[in-house]
Amino acid sequence: MKEIVVIAEHRRGELRDITWEMLCKGRQLAESAGANLNAILLGKGVNHLAEALKPKVNKVFLIEDERLESYNSETYERALVRLITERKPWLTLIGHTATGMDFAPSLAARLKMPLATDCIGIEIEGETCSVIRQLYGGKINASVSFVKQGPYMATLRPGAFPVLEKDPLPGEIVPLPSPLAAETLARRFLQYVEAAVAEVDITQADILVAVGRGIKDAENIPLVKEFADSIGGVLACSRPVVDKKWLPKGCQVGTSGKTVRPKVYIAIGISGAFQHVAGMKGAGTVIAINKDPKAPIFNVAHYGIVADLFKIVPVIKDKIKGLRKS
Amino acid sequence: MNIIVCIKRVPETTDADISIDKSGKDIDKSSLVFDLNEWDSYAIEEAILLKEKLGGTVTVISMGGEESNESLRKCLAMGADDAIRLTDPAFNGSDGFATARVLAEAVRKIPYDLILTGTQAEDDGYGQVGVVLAELLGIPHAAVVNRIEVQDKRLKVHRELEGGLEEVVEIDLPALLTIQTGINEPRYVSIMGIRKVAKKEIKSFGAPELNLKADEVGLSGSDIRLEKVFLPPVGEAAEILEGKPEEIALKVSEILRDKGGLS
Amino acid sequence: MDFELTQEQKDIQKAAREFIQGEYDKERILEWEQTHTFPRDIWKKACKLGFIGIHFPEEFGGQGYGVTENILIVEEFCRKDSGVGIALSLVDFSSELILRFGTDQQKKRYLIPVTKGEFISAGAYTEPDHGSDITLMSTTALKQGDSFLINGTKTFITNGCLADFFVVLCQTDPHAKPPYRGQCTILVDKGTKGLEATEITPKMGIRMTSTAELSFSDVRVPVSQLLGEENKGFYQVLEFFDESRIEIASQALGISQGAFDRALDYVKQRRQFGRRLVDFQITQHKLADMATKIETARLLTYKAAWNFDQKRIDPKLTSMAKMFAAKVAVEVADEAIQLLGGYGYITEYEVERFYRDAKITEIYEGTKEIQKNTIASALIGKLK
Ligand SMILES: Cc1cc2nc3c(=O)[nH]c(=O)nc-3n(C[C@H](O)[C@H](O)[C@H](O)COP(=O)(O)OP(=O)(O)OC[C@H]3O[C@@H](n4cnc5c(N)ncnc54)[C@H](O)[C@@H]3O)c2cc1C
Ligand SMILES: Cc1cc2nc3c(=O)[nH]c(=O)nc-3n(C[C@H](O)[C@H](O)[C@H](O)COP(=O)(O)OP(=O)(O)OC[C@H]3O[C@@H](n4cnc5c(N)ncnc54)[C@H](O)[C@@H]3O)c2cc1C
Numbered sequence: 005m006k007e008i009v010v011i012a013e014h015r016r017g018e019l020r021d022i023t024w025e026m027l028c029k030g031r032q033l034a035e036s037a038g039a040n041l042n043a044i045l046l047g048k049g050v051n052h053l054a055e056a057l058k059p060k061v062n063k064v065f066l067i068e069d070e071r072l073e074s075y076n077s078e079t080y081e082r083a084l085v086r087l088i089t090e091r092k093p094w095l096t097l098i099g100h101t102a103t104g105m106d107f108a109p110s111l112a113a114r115l116k117m118p119l120a121t122d123c124i125g126i127e128i129e130g131e132t133c134s135v136i137r138q139l140y141g142g143k144i145n146a147s148v149s150f151v152k153q154g155p156y157m158a159t160l161r162p163g164a165f166p167v168l169e170k171d172p173l174p175g176e177i178v179p180l181p182s183p184l185a186a187e188t189l190a191r192r193f194l195q196y197v198e199a200a201v202a203e204v205d206i207t208q209a210d211i212l213v214a215v216g217r218g219i220k221d222a223e224n225i226p227l228v229k230e231f232a233d234s235i236g237g238v239l240a241c242s243r244p245v246v247d248k249k250w251l252p253k254g255c256q257v258g259t260s261g262k263t264v265r266p267k268v269y270i271a272i273g274i275s276g277a278f279q280h281v282a283g284m285k286g287a288g289t290v291i292a293i294n295k296d297p298k299a300p301i302f303n304v305a306h307y308g309i310v311a312d313l314f315k316i317v318p319v320i321k322d323k324i325k326g327l328r329k330s
Numbered sequence: 331m332n333i334i335v336c337i338k339r340v341p342e343t344t345d346a347d348i349s350i351d352k353s354g355k356d357i358d359k360s361s362l363v364f365d366l367n368e369w370d371s372y373a374i375e376e377a378i379l380l381k382e383k384l385g386g387t388v389t390v391i392s393m394g395g396e397e398s399n400e401s402l403r404k405c406l407a408m409g410a411d412d413a414i415r416l417t418d419p420a421f422n423g424s425d426g427f428a429t430a431r432v433l434a435e436a437v438r439k440i441p442y443d444l445i446l447t448g449t450q451a452e453d454d455g456y457g458q459v460g461v462v463l464a465e466l467l468g469i470p471h472a473a474v475v476n477r478i479e480v481q482d483k484r485l486k487v488h489r490e491l492e493g494g495l496e497e498v499v500e501i502d503l504p505a506l507l508t509i510q511t512g513i514n515e516p517r518y519v520s521i522m523g524i525r526k527v528a529k530k531e532i533k534s535f536g537a538p539e540l541n542l543k544a545d546e547v548g549l550s551g552s553d554i555r556l557e558k559v560f561l562p563p564v565g566e567a568a569e570i571l572e573g574k575p576e577e578i579a580l581k582v583s584e585i586l587r588d589k590g591g592l593s
Numbered sequence: 594m595d596f597e598l599t600q601e602q603k604d605i606q607k608a609a610r611e612f613i614q615g616e617y618d619k620e621r622i623l624e625w626e627q628t629h630t631f632p633r634d635i636w637k638k639a640c641k642l643g644f645i646g647i648h649f650p651e652e653f654g655g656q657g658y659g660v661t662e663n664i665l666i667v668e669e670f671c672r673k674d675s676g677v678g679i680a681l682s683l684v685d686f687s688s689e690l691i692l693r694f695g696t697d698q699q700k701k702r703y704l705i706p707v708t709k710g711e712f713i714s715a716g717a718y719t720e721p722d723h724g725s726d727i728t729l730m731s732t733t734a735l736k737q738g739d740s741f742l743i744n745g746t747k748t749f750i751t752n753g754c755l756a757d758f759f760v761v762l763c764q765t766d767p768h769a770k771p772p773y774r775g776q777c778t779i780l781v782d783k784g785t786k787g788l789e790a791t792e793i794t795p796k797m798g799i800r801m802t803s804t805a806e807l808s809f810s811d812v813r814v815p816v817s818q819l820l821g822e823e824n825k826g827f828y829q830v831l832e833f834f835d836e837s838r839i840e841i842a843s844q845a846l847g848i849s850q851g852a853f854d855r856a857l858d859y860v861k862q863r864r865q866f867g868r869r870l871v872d873f874q875i876t877q878h879k880l881a882d883m884a885t886k887i888e889t890a891r892l893l894t895y896k897a898a899w900n901f902d903q904k905r906i907d908p909k910l911t912s913m914a915k916m917f918a919a920k921v922a923v924e925v926a927d928e929a930i931q932l933l934g935g936y937g938y939i940t941e942y943e944v945e946r947f948y949r950d951a952k953i954t955e956i957y958e959g960t961k962e963i964q965k966n967t968i969a970s971a972l973i974g975k976l977k
Contacts, residue, residue: 109465141455146560314941518608
């Protein structure tokens with residue numbers, strides 16, 4: 005029987021959303037291929053996480069070791085190489101997250117296992133697997149196949165796979181001895197630090213006006229700021245705006261920024277890269293303003309305005325000001 | 331500190347109209363402007379900043395056709411010392427893994443303390459080349475790095491995690507880091523830089539010089555193959571608001587009132 | 594024959610493009626335009642990166658390139674923004690006279706600071722009563738011992754209120770026959786007693802560039818400020834125009850391209866009668882005509898620059914390039930406004946400014962009529 009394994013991602017005592025997303029997709033794949041779905045959990049003092057995973061899988065392989073307490077690519081790789089070599093799962097799923105991006109490629113290389121990264125779709129077709137990836141910042145999709153026979157490894161894009169309720173599986177926790185020896189590591193975890201917070205907390209706002217690289221320059225920020233003010237909204241942004249230091253880090257929405265759930269989210273001059281979308285797709289209503297009708301943001305928006313932001317934003321601002329006065 | 335930076339020349343597509351080419355496997359690039367991959371521009375800037383502080387050399391390497399010289403020269407003009415281009419028809423169609431394999435053979439020929447790559451490329455978005463390269467070379471790595479502090483034979487680096495969290499790790503040299511945007515402010519190319527470049531030769535190596543066999547690289551050395559590309563289903567959810575700007579503005583205010591509770 | 598730019602030239606072009614794109618900021622620029630403000634911080638950065646004085650030799654702060662490289666930069670700057678582009682391309686105006694005729698000491702004293710962004714230069718030829726015809730100047734510089742005493746008025750002087758020094762064309766021998774054999778170019782520093790600059794404002798275009806009237810009232814400068822040989826001023830200026838007019842041609846070229854870029858972008862988006870403007874054949878033909886004109890202007894301008902860099906002086910070719918490129922700039926910017934319709938007439942859409950800025954290229958450094966005189970006299974001379 006084929007085996008599909010999901011490498012569970014967790015941080016600071018909590019399983020991350022991507023884990024549930026992978027398990028859900030993994031379940032569907034396992035059902036279609038008549039395979040077992042198992043999870044691998046590495047850590048220290050994570051029994052409660054193993055318990056949480058149990059109903060989602062056939063088996064949870066649990067390795068606990070002090071050296072696995074905080075994520076480290078080196079210890080992860082060592083533990084996983086051993087386990088995967090022994091078990092030979094047909095498909096290994098890892099999150100395309102800051103963690104997955106850090107260890108999946110080297111793990112696959114060490115195991116000489118074909119790897120497809122950042123998949124937004126994955127299906128099993130007989131003895132092989134095909135995936136969908138995005139190119140050019142999400143403007144184009146590509147269907148991609150594996151050249152060789154399995155086993156395979158794939159990293160899945162966070163937020164690309166829905167989490168659906170399924171009947172529980174008869175999960176079993178299988179503790180395994182740690183294969184890690186007392187050896188010196190070339191990479192050592194030191195600590196976590198929080199990026200500086202902004203004055204305004206964008207996660208608390210009902211209306212967010214988010215601005216992207218389309219704003220072109222710091223000097224144009226007041227244009228959207230005034231607009232945001234006029235509708236009682238708070239200013240947020242995509243990553244390039246922070247990279248260029250036009251707005252503080254605390255305003256950034258997305259995987260490496262904040263996750264927000266406002267009632268209304270207005271995306272202005274934002275293309276809709278998945279790292280951004282991941283942070284705002286929980287918004288009640290999304291309005292996107294972009295001059296490119298093919299911008300991926302229109303796939304997640306409820307309302308779209310195809311226009312030059314410099315022309316449309318002032319008009320909307322004035323109109324609303326006028327309406328609110330009268 | 332001797333630093334190697336792996337870079338790539340990519341088409342700029344954010345502001346461009348794009349269409350699928352005849353092969354159905356890529357976009358039509360004939361009218362697109364190309365530039366250094368955004369992540370790589372931060373990587374090269376970081377390398378130059380480190381060199382300016384600590385001395386040493388910066389070598390840039392790119393796998394690609396002759397047109398990659400444009401980006402290599404840009405890096406030289408920014409302040410890199412040497413540039414190497416890896417070109418061979420056999421390299422065409424390399425996936426992330428095969429690309430890393432080619433780069434690894436070139437890197438082995440050069441002494442280094444640190445290797446920097448971009449976290450990912452704007453075009454194929456694999457986000458894997460750097461980390462695979464580290465594995466092939468047998469050196470430690472850290473991905474998605476947004477801060478570097480040099481401490482003797484070690485580095486203290488910040489890795490950017492999700493939700494505004496950063497992970498601080500210590501890593502022994504030689505090491506490989508994949509660089510995240512925003513780590514610095516990439517400089518403009520100066521005319522002085524261009525003059526310096528004019529006197530420089532860009533070395534170029536093919537598969538034979540790198541002792542690579544044709545079946546280890548390119549399509550045949552790749553694990554994954556792109557079958558076809560297609561436009562993502564557009565506007566599934568979005569209702570496009572049309573009309574005069576004033577009419578659109580009115581609709582927006584209605585949406586804000588209905589959904590945002592704006593009176 | 595080789596119509597390809599060299600690798601280095603392409604790199605310079607790209608560097609200029611990336612720089613001006615990085616600095617371009619419409620809101621800021623529109624404000625500078627309204628308040629007649631010189632883009633000082635962009636100028637300083639451009640100097641630091643070696644764009645200004647790229648055609649000066651290294652020993653005088655430059656980068657040792659030629660006119661071709663210089664005009665590639667001017668074209669890119671003006672393409673992105675006509676106002677900023679012109680302002681930047683004229684910060685070293687007339688410095689080339691020092692380069693060609695100055696002593697080493699003069700070159701060191703004036704050129705190095707120009708490349709470093711410490712000095713702005715100006716060239717003062719035009720007078721209220723002598724514009725196209727500078728064969729006789731009313732501004733006199735009379736030798737008194739070891740100094741010149743300068744009196745007179747110069748008008749329309751670019752950078753007049755900003756410049757740190759002026760190259761001034763003066764009549765030193767009022768009795769010379771013909772009078773242009775009695776002219777000298779003299780270097781006058783800002784702040785010299787008796788020198789006063791008054792801004793001439795408002796004006797149609799190039800509003801980020803200062804244009805001023807200079808009045809000289811018993812201005813005394815040492816004879817060491819004489820540029821080159823005595824009584825050769827007129828010839829020096831004509832020789833200088835042979836280079837500087839190519840730069841004006843490239844300003845015009847950049848403006849045309851910039852106006853075209855904006856128009857193309859617009860017609861691809863704007864819809865009328867249920868179609869995009871670009872779908873109408875009339876629009877397509879307009880675009881084709883504009884692009885063809887621009888390419889022709891480019892060929893002529895590049896050829897003039899290349900020819901100059903081959904150390905050949907050909908006033909006819911230079912004048913053809915200047916006249917033609919300027920005419921194209923005015924026509925293309927006009928058509929760009931037309932393509933944008935009412936929006937084209939509005940400041941925010943920029944093409945009206947490109948149009949206003951384009952017009953100056955048909956006037957300064959010899960009107961288009963004067964260029965034709967130059968071309969014709971070369972032709973007729975050959976016929977003789
Ligand atoms: C590990 C990692 C983490 C990341 N984390 C995040 C994150 O947390 N948040 C985030 O946002 N990104 C993140 N990114 C970056 C992400 O991949 C994209 O690069 C980024 O989201 C793009 O931002 P943008 O949409 O503002 O810019 P672009 O993609 O450049 O899009 C600009 C858009 O503006 C439009 N536009 C331009 N001019 C106008 C105009 N005048 N009027 C109207 N529209 C106009 C264009 O059509 C275009 O669609 C991350 C990347 C990595 C690798
Ligand atoms: C913004 C601006 C900046 C300038 N910067 C400078 C500067 O930095 N330094 C400087 O010295 N000058 C400068 N000038 C002056 C410019 O070079 C002159 O305005 C130009 O040479 C024309 O001279 P004029 O204005 O006296 O016109 P005129 O010479 O009076 O010409 C008026 C008209 O008569 C035509 N005409 C003149 N003679 C003939 C002829 N023989 N045959 C046919 N037609 C003829 C002209 O072509 C023109 O159409 C500047 C002007 C402006 C507006």
